[in-house]
Amino acid sequence: MAVFEYAPAPESRAVVDIASHYGLFIGGEFVESEDGKPFKSVNPATEEVLAEVTGAGPRDVDRAVRAARAAYEKVWGPMSGADRAKYLYRIARIVQERSRELAVLESLDNGKPIRESRDVDLPLVAAWFFSYAGWADKLGYAGFGPDPRPLGVAAQVIPWNFPLLMLAWKIATALACGNTVVLKPAETTPLTALAFADICRQAELPAGVVNIVTGAGGTGQALVSHGGVDKVAFTGSTEVGRQIAGSLAGTGRRLTLELGGKAANVVFEDAPLDQAVEGIVNGIFFNQGQVCCAGSRLLVQESVYDEVLGRLKRRMATLRVGDPLDKNTDVGAINSPAQLARIRELSEVGEAEGAERWSAPCAMPERGYWFPPTLFTGVTQAHRIAREEIFGPVLSVLTFRTPAEAVDKANNTPYGLSAGVWTEKGSRILWMAQRLRAGVVWANTFNKFDPASPFGGYKESGYGREGGRHGLEAYLAH
Amino acid sequence: MPTDNGSERVEVRKAYKLYIGGAFPRSESGRSYPVSDARGRFLANAALASRKDARDAVAAAYKAWPGWSARTGYNRDQILYRIAEMLEGRRDQFAAEVAAAEGLSRARAAAQVSAAIDRWVWYAGWADKLAQVLGAGNQVSGPFFNFSVPEPAGVVAAVAPRSSSLLGLVSVVAPVIVAGNACVVLAAEDRPLPAVSLAEVLATSDLPGGVVNILTGAVAEVAPWLASHFDVHGLDLAGVEDPALAADLERAAAGNLKRVLLPEREPDWTADPGLTRMRAFLEIKTVWHPVGI
Structure with missing residues (x-):
């Protein structure tokens, strides 16, 4: 399939006047x-x-x-x-x-x-x-x-x-x-x-x-x-x-x-998968994953695991990483060398502990601090990448069979800031929302904020x- | 009361024990300590709770909390009201115990018991x-249904006030459990007997075992184990009178970021309690869902 290349569309920085x-x-x-x-x-x-x-x-x-x-x-x-x-x-x-x-x-x-x-x-x-x-x-x-x-x-x-x-x-x-x-x-x-x-x-x-x-x-x-x-x-x-x-x-x-947080984003087999994949991407790659409420643990029901993973990788491959001032950019720079080092370290730990790493194929600028959108499969609850906040564009993928198992895994963390649920069944959304021990539950959406909406863990x-x-x-x- | 042969009847005394998981065990340590009335006369030996008793109590509370918080509000409402009914039926016993513990006249002790009963009802x-008073429907700027509800924080450990052995205790325990939390409470160290008798009321009020666990013993010995326990989510320091100990407990509570309610300087347990003690151990959960067709 032919893909049209994007022309650069940089926002002008002439509007800012930074003092020395x-x-x-x-x-x-x-x-x-x-x-x-x-x-x-x-x-x-x-x-x-x-x-x-x-x-x-x-x-x-x-x-x-x-x-x-x-x-x-x-x-x-x-x-x-x-x-x-x-x-x-x-x-x-x-x-x-x-x-x-x-x-x-x-x-x-x-x-x-x-x-x-x-x-x-x-x-x-x-x-x-x-x-x-x-x-x-x-x-x-x-x-x-x-x-x-x-x-x-x-x-x-x-x-x-x-x-x-x-x-x-x-x-x-x-x-x-x-x-x-x-x-x-x-x-x-x-x-x-x-x-x-x-x-x-x-x-x-x-x-x-x-x-x-x-x-x-x-x-x-x-x-x-x-x-x-x-x-x-x-x-x-x-x-x-x-x-x-x-x-x-x-x-x-x-x-x-x-x-901090280590939010679970729970995807059931009856979820609207196109929207769920967008929600997963938004959940973990918004702001380069440097978000306390990021959906950094994806919990997918086993029956749709292959389909979700395939769609997710296809979508991740289209993410544009680069110049933050370019209006087409989806994923910008990591904020500091120290943060980049932490993301790299935990990603290496993920591999060393046996999880399988996949990064979106994307070109990245020579200078600056960059990390490609990345996911890990074969992650267990004991892995550090499933327990510790990475604060970067790194997603840990786990699976579940029953709603009760999803709740147990989602709540198996000392954190409790946010959680996501994806399903078309209304009663299941409310059942999950009651049981997830988190201050914000996003159902069929993710990473939404508003001054009228209480936020906290x-x-x-x-x-x-x-x-x-x-x-x-x-x-x-x- | 004279018996057949003309002598005074020998009364049957009660053994005062702990209340953990709905049962009345002695301290696993085998220890006890003498409790005296306000004039220093011996009343009874109470169990001197140990670290392990505190942990057993937390384990019982942690186990009871999910079921209790899943009950309907109507059901919890009725159970707390049932506690008031049971207490009402034993007014005289509690008035006697409070009078002995606090050195009050019989009439003033009875007034304390009445206030404690009314507090359960309130x-x-x-x-x-x-949920209606503390929750909210949130008008966000977008096509989303958004609401906030209060939920129990989990297991709350409390040190009951010394100044008010029954009303103070009830004023600390009731706001914790009404919302669905489970509780481990350390009774007033030198006035623990009304607390143990309250356990008998709780045990006969359809309150599931483990929702309230009552320990008797030394505050300085037991409270640090509760303050540092990682399965405890909230800490009420109402009865901690030593500021240095209160600060130590607050510091220990920071280990897993417990919600901490600090002691008031001169609490008036007869005043309108307000929402503060309930709000202290509630979390606000906000749920978003898109609106569309």
Whole structure:
């Protein structure tokens, strides 16, 4: 069959203006560090240095927390919910107006395809601010008492896989509830958070309500352990989440954690297979599989195993891997050399433990950090690739015979963030949804997000929810 | 009461044991400790629970939890109400035990028992209402049906408050089990007798064995094993009065990221409980499905 080649269709990067150096955003202005060290943010698709960014030291973090405290006590805490709402609506509008620029910047700094940053990340960022803006003057109706109070200063540490979207989840909710924030973006993806600082200035958000401190793990540790914060919110690995939970013991500070996952995507024999295959691909190759709720364990009913696997491989062979700014690209770059090394290591372990590896035949760029869409067959529940979060475009395929076996295998993990079910039988969907121990169950769909929909995990995937009315609880005293 | 030959009747005393998996075993360690009333007079020997007793209790709770959480709300509602009925029938016994344990007048002890009975009735009614009050239909921006429901976190370990040996205990256990969790509760260390008698009420109320397991013993010895157990999903520190121990337990709970409810500074167990204790051990599950033809 003749296949038409795609011509390159690159998005222009002329819409973004990256400074050569960024300070810290504290008290409404960019300031230089007192005790930190600069570091560089790199485009993972080209290894080009994008900017020099400031690694905040403990004194910088302290300054930021004090700025947030002052803003909380003098301005943001006493402000009416209706006025807070108007600031958040302003931010939502500016995000919409600057969404092209922010999408390109996100793809440059993170490596994700422009198709995703443009069509998923940025629309959700704007929607999150817009939706939570509307909560700011309606908190008394949210089910947490007639007059729920904010907590104070929130320390927020977010990951690199959805840099601006995770910022929106954290900041929109905290601000709507009347808290002020100090947010630390991930070391490898600080640029959209710094652009967001500029949006706060354009919105004339009162100084100190949002503070952005960039840096690596040490900066995050200084922030979450700072005695002046009332609330800690962390999204990232279960290992770090565990450490934070342990380090906050005895402080009485509120904590929410959105951590790792090893989601099962369960395909029954009566599933609509074309849609299921699209859902499997979206589940594990969306954002290069660097998604905490990725459908990284495919559970296929034995009777359709050969058919599903054949269709899946055919579909994977058509995935276009390469330049994130090309509008035809399906799979972009891995975010960092460290993450690429982890994906490679676990894939090698998968082979060493006896699973069979198959990668989509695709050309990959010479420079940058790349990993082809890959699946493993012959995987057992004991294999590390079926137990550990790989956080990359690697799918482990297992089989089952009965619904009960599917449930047992799906739940056989310390994680419990998400799960998928594919079947045309409605009663079976609900039967499965009741039994899957996961905070989000996608039935005949996968990887859908919305500001009105609570998101968060069971068990070692963390605690607390983000999104919807339930997301408010994390930022209110009640 | 005078007997035929004119002497006082020798009363039949009760052996106070543990309550694990619906049975009343002694501690596997063979240990016991003397329990005195508020004035220091000997009341009974209670079982001094060991690490293995704690683990047995967790195993029993873990086994009971799936069946209990699968019951209908109406059924759990009736069983909790049945507990109140059974307790009502034994008011005098509990009033005597609470009076002895806490050094209260008979009237004030009776008021505590009444409040405990009423608390069971109040929580019972929540069994079929939590999903409506804590769940949601979510209006997402796309062609999807999307709803959220509360589900039990699993096995919850609790340290019952010392200040209120019956009402406090009931106020900790009822919100855990009404939603479908199973519970291991460590009774107030020096006032454990009302808890053991409550176990007799639970055992005769159609509550499946293992849904509530009651241990008596030393908090500092047993609680760390519960806080670090990987089959425990939630930890209620209501009765931990030592802040250093509470912090240690919270740190141990981080091992598998248990949901932890911290002790209140000066809890008023007679106040309206609100939703907090139920919400603490519930997970919110959100389900998406496309809408189409």
